[in-house]
Amino acid sequence: MKKTAFSRRSLLASIFGLALAGMIRPDIAHAEDFKMGLLVPGSVSEEGWNRIGYNALKGVEDQLGAKISYVELQQNPASFEKAFRDYASQGYKVILGHGFEFQDAALEVALDYPDTYFLISSSSIHEGNVIGLNTDTSQPFYLMGVIAAKMGQKAGLVGGMEIPPIQQAFAGFKNGAKSVNPDFPISEAYIGNFTDTTAAKEAALSMISQGADFVVPNASGATVGGYQAISESGPDVRSFSIFSDFTEVAPNNILGLYVADYAQGVVEVVRSIHDGTPPTQNVVFGLKDPKVISFTFRDDGPVSVPEDIRAEVKAISDKIAAGEIKTDAQ
Template identity: 75%
Template sequence: MTFTRRAVLATTAATLLFATAATADELKMALLVPGSVSEEGWNRIGFNALKRVESDLGAKVSYVELQQNPAAFEKAFRDYAAQGYNVILGHGFEFQDSAIDVAYDFPDTVFLISSSDIHEGNVIGLNTDTSQAFYLMGVVAAKLGKKAGLVGGMEIPPIQEAFEGFINGAKSVNADFPISETYIGNFTDTTAAKEAALSMISQGVDFLIPNASGATVGGYQAVAESGPGIGTFSIFSDYTEVAPQNVLGMYVTDYAAGVTKVVRAIQGGDVPETNVVFGLKDKDVMQFTFRDEAAHPVPADVRAEVAAISDRIAAGEIVTRGN
């Protein structure tokens, strides 16, 4: 895409969107996910958001499950936009470039991109700043553990930013706290995630966080099989059934609440003028909690310290990434 085309998006699409979104007779929203919505995890979160928009706003909705294929992304965006869908959510950073390519041809459609910082005309990023919650996990790991491990899917900005938050949180407690980090190169290979986690644990990691979308469960399986001495946090969805003794707490996002809020504004003609960032300040969207049922629960004094840090992050007093 040329600079000129991006400039046209940035200067004209928002005005067109305001006019068309405000007068749309029927709200139609589509979802593109990079995998199956039947599995707990990232794709299910996007699907739940779509269903919330359907129930709360009376929208006509549709979704499509795709493999990691930019050509398929672009085709799906074009198909839905041509069918008159007002809002299309590409659920993942990997959809960003395809949305930009299509948006120029469909200025009356709002393209929302999860885990993206973009704002170019009618392409708007919805970024849940997971580095904030991961910062809190890093604090806990450095307080209670000896060495931490991070298992990622692919080395893309949303996962890198989350891990950066974890590292910064741990280093705020102990600058020399050891942390291992690896990526399995995909979001589907549960066995690879499990093997990477087991390898880290064999090298002394006693606190491990997997973050690999559909493959994430493999990391929790490794943690569970390694005994109650390995700590973890359940992220995005509830994995406590996989590792009930190990999960010290949960980081979940009610992404559906955030997406519905944004789509409701678009429905009323109020298109966001910047990318949207959800964080610990948005208590209806981001929740971080502890579990008493773990084999070794987080002590009360550490919980209190984490709560105070969380408040400072929400107030903007602590920056969790990009320092």
Template identity: 80%
Template structure:
């Protein structure tokens, strides 16, 4: 089950115009939110972002919260959704595109529960996508890579739309500077194998990549370990969380997704009886959610002239003047 292209485009137009329609669910007195994560929340990166969002809802909205850590198993996804929904949870966040199908299978049986899916463009009934357009900050990284490097490498977890879109943004950013800028791309096939991420990164570095970005959830740290072993020769950006302790001499800047702010905003509207009728997309225009910055404490950091160029590009992306994805 997927949203049609026409409905998706109409949804984006409604979001841009600020004309979301709303419906009112029937909620119990105690507002409850559950979270499903594909791994451990103790790891810096994607899973921790989901956990921080849950804790933000607990702190700011006074909700009763719970979470479950899962492996990549669709059957366990469906069971977890059903467990929370049957216990009267008002909102359940499946933190990743891979939870979308399971939510669609369960949602019809629990019409009073809102199922939120991270990194998704879905909107069917009470299943709503919350997409952070990572192609936008990755476009900025690609721009810097092409201005400062000779060849880039991208190491992903699984070849799923959110990671593909991020890498698409990187490639478009780099090729806006140099259409022939060489970029290698590889996927390790999971989000947990730190060694595989490290080995794929080392392979790209051995083939001449002097700018590399890993994007593999819990396995991401393996990529930064490989980058750190290069000394200061390979540059990168820290994504989703702060990995500067892993590769202090290599990270030029940080893309930090304060996803909690966006999730709290959406969940509050649901708590108030207003369920968005379209998928939600956060971008560089949402400065409280997507934060992109340069480091001043790293040797051979991004020069002032390139920083100025990037700030100009960033403003144009936020204004909708530059498209970071091929859609």
């Protein structure tokens, strides 16, 4: 026993000496203790929302040296709570629930793990160690609505589930279109999930058959079904890519891209937690954050947005960023 105790003391003394000599960096040791988990409502192999969450996790690993883990889940609140508890009980400092649907489970679990930060995507909450990270998608969708009303005759919006972030995005689109033409017709439908690509495709085709010539799907993993319908309907039906580039799915229909570099935004929030200065309120990314939100036009397609409309959209975007236009008013 004495020999073992002596060996342990010698080992500790050696480690301490190496640290003093600069051979073991304290920041590296700290980084190895910092762990982040991710909960996604589907597969990270799919382009779109789930992949964005995974990219955020990898960004934290690459830039902060954190240990990371993720779990793919179905739409089951009980599994959400279990996954949060599993990570928190294993000492994970940060857990990102990638979607508004994770909020209730996080609030329940957070009470038992006050030293863990629960980040919730697409949420406006801030209660203790539960912090919402919300990209104001109503802002870029407002710009899409302006373009649709100027270039089209009728629009269609296909959503996954009727939850606040998607409702907010669609409100922005409708407000943008109505700012151009108060009587511009817009149809709206929800498929009730984020995985059924066939349902998203059928909803989009139904809208197109009723005269919609500008269609935007917003249904996470199921979104690709909407773009398939748009592509199959010919170049007269137009859209914008959202979150990821779907140009290969609908090469003759995409007018441009709205991309949120949400991943880097998450990295910066996690960095603040890592450094001991966590956010004191919910985080909202918008057009004022050009490193996070990008809205660009496409020039290599059969149809493009005319220069005069682009200039007008740029002026509107600047006003939104300055807080002069409220985009999500119901």
